[in-house]
Amino acid sequence: MNPRMAPRMQSVVRFLSFLACAIPFVAILGLSFSPENPTDRRILVLVDDLAIKSSHSIYFKSLQSRGYQLDFQLADDSKIALHRYGQYLYDGLILFSPSIERFGGSINTAAIAEFVDSGHDLIIAADESASDLIREVAAECGVDFDEDPGAVVIDHTSYAVSGTDGDHSLIAAGDFIKSAAILGSKTVEAPILFRGIGHSVNPANNLVLKVLSASPAAYSANPKTKLANPPAIYGSSISFVSIVQARNNARVLISGSLKMFSDQFFLSGVLKAGSPIKHKKSGNEQFLTEISKWVFHERGHLKAVNVRHHKVGEVDEPLMYRINDDLEYSVEIFEWSGASWEPYVANDVQIQFYMMSPYVLKTMSTDQKGKYHASFKVPDVYGVFQFKVEYQRLGYTSLSLSKQIPVRPFRHNEYERFITAAFPYYGASFSMMAGFLVFTIVYLYNK
Template identity: 70%
Template sequence: MAKISIFLTVLSLIPLLCTSFSPENPTDRRILVLLDDLALKSSHSIFFNSLQSRGFVLDFKLASDPKINLQRYGQYLYDALILFSPSIKQFGGSLDVAAVLDFVDSGHDLIVAADTSASDLIREIATECGVDFDEDSAAIVIDHTSYAVSESDGDHTLIASDYFIQSDAPVLFKGIGHTLNAANSLVLEVLSASPSAYSSNPESKLSSPPSLTGSAISLVSVVQGRNNARVLISGSLDLFSNRFFQSEVQKARSTTKYDKSGNEQFVTELSKWVFHERGHLKAVDVRHHKVGETAEPAMYRITDDIEYLVEIYEWSGSSWVPYVSDDVQIQFYMMSPYVLKNLSTDNKGLYSTSFKVPDVYGVFQFKIEYQRLGYTSLSLSKQIPVRPFRHNEYERFIPTAFPYYGASFSTVYGGILRFHDCVPVQQVDVGKLTLLRELEDTSTFPEKF
């Protein structure tokens, strides 16, 4: 069977997220797996073995185990959590809905698989993640057009879906459907039902139109939090089973029969994304300086020419490789962006650009807010003050002041012209001036002068 190119599709369809564990330490990644029944270890062994072969350490426990504990002394014991316990009504130990949500809020990853026995506990966790399962607990997704041909499934609840994925073989799904919360922009479906599907109880006749119909029914969805934690929610626990992984599949109204379904490749590639083996970015060696220099200054002056550089790498599953893209932008920001430029790359991980500091002084920030579908988001910021010119740094003659210079010179020139146009002062008899001064010193003046 040809390899399924799901990885590229998942990256192009899933919203942005961060890392629950650091891929820089791939040998110590612990996952807590909570099960309804320990028999799931063998019935879903292919999926679990895939995780272990990729370096994960799995800790299997019954969901009702009284010794369950996600953290000790304020430190989390696990990097991710898998809930294969759809019917559990109350977790054991210190685990509850709030603890699961805190686990995700702290940047850790989560996989939740449900089925027709989904409890209110599992439904509440899904709702908090932006996914609403069908309120009818007996409802299951039915499709009379895109079902999988099977001798044992006469009610068309075994669906062969290839919506939202690119694969040679359809993915088998049997379980409950859900809708996405329109108010949550971080959740996205990756496997959808066909337009002919609907959600209903197959054991009873329809007395009213079903609440969930068509492509609005999501089968598998993902969430990436603003802290880059990733969540996978599936309405089918069988989606991960050995039986579905190894089943032949033939879609209704199709003559093509596949020796193996697309479940294994779909789940494997999707789990790589959830656990940050795909689409995980990191930024290192962020620096800036004046053009022509290498030292990073404590502040800049208005109109300085500066250069900004950062290195961005992507985790390939085994090592860090250069990330190549043309949509990484830098903002020089104070209340609003004064400079917004695309960074150019050397295709070896280095991104750089140069620009002139605006003629505005204050406290600015170098900001990168990179969000690309399917990749972890990068949020980088660093403050830097920008000062005006000092008194001895201004030019002797500022071009913008030329009108004032002209006004000053024209005033002086006008004064000179006015002085030359004045009548000459008449000469005064010195003798008469001396006599007048002597008379001023006397107490009385003569009647006649």
């Protein structure tokens, strides 16, 4: 080979090597979350043991059957990362590693919090062996697990009967949140098998919701030790499964039981204490499948398009309005069904015409095809107003639309020449003039 050609060949080889590495990376980015296709597609699953991949196979297969690409990694693998070159490699994260003390690679609590803050979704499953790291991640999401080591939820009234007696830490739960947007339209008939640690949520935090709660008789304690003091959390304040929808519409699912995702719990029959009905199969599969659709934006994700406003009888948007103008406002709202955008139909979408406070607040009408519209008169106040739609409903992503528009008063040549309400004053003026004329004639010509 010509010695002068050797450096050029080396450059070509390096360039081809770069392309070989870059093309898979670009392909990964092409699968990422986008506003037009909001369903997460590439999900990182961190586990303590790769055996979870087979022991929880039904749950994972349900995700894969809906088009998700799962990347299974050991939680302490030194090569794992959530982002590279400033771009996130995954749309969602599943933490099935309750006992992990330290994540590998560049993942830590701050990285997971930043992952959620950037709009990505998260599922956390813990158990009685939950490490301080997992508790810290859950606390960042507004959930506090019971701090008593080895504590599990115990219920002497709502446990699942097995054999001659029952394990009172194996609970048959059925206190669900009432929301079709979160759990789907089909009711979960069979109880949910739960064995694990309970957690509490701050009632003042309106971003965290309890999806599956304990019965009033439940309490959290270590079954291997004698209960000397009242339990830290008890009754309906114990949450088995909670969800978080952040202000950026990122979604988080937090469960106190990893076993409730397992094939064993999915396929087990359930006989709840005190109930004569034995269910051949628990409701775990239906419950967790439906709630995973919500977490990964297959349901309850809204978008607004074609926001328009104009004067009645016109089609073009004006640069400003005049006081007392009649106007029309319209917007189209759609919900993501997991595969396509479908019209969102509701009767509680409101429009505000806002300046410091809403001067107009009106519920919009819908054509049942996703289009909402309202007509109203501009207030008799001039200034800089905003059209505002603030839509927040349980289980749905929030919509916040605003558009600024100035409102001007009448110009000097736009007022009515003769105001009806002023006719009495007009009459008084002319009558005074006529009276003065009569008085003058009488005074001048009368001797």
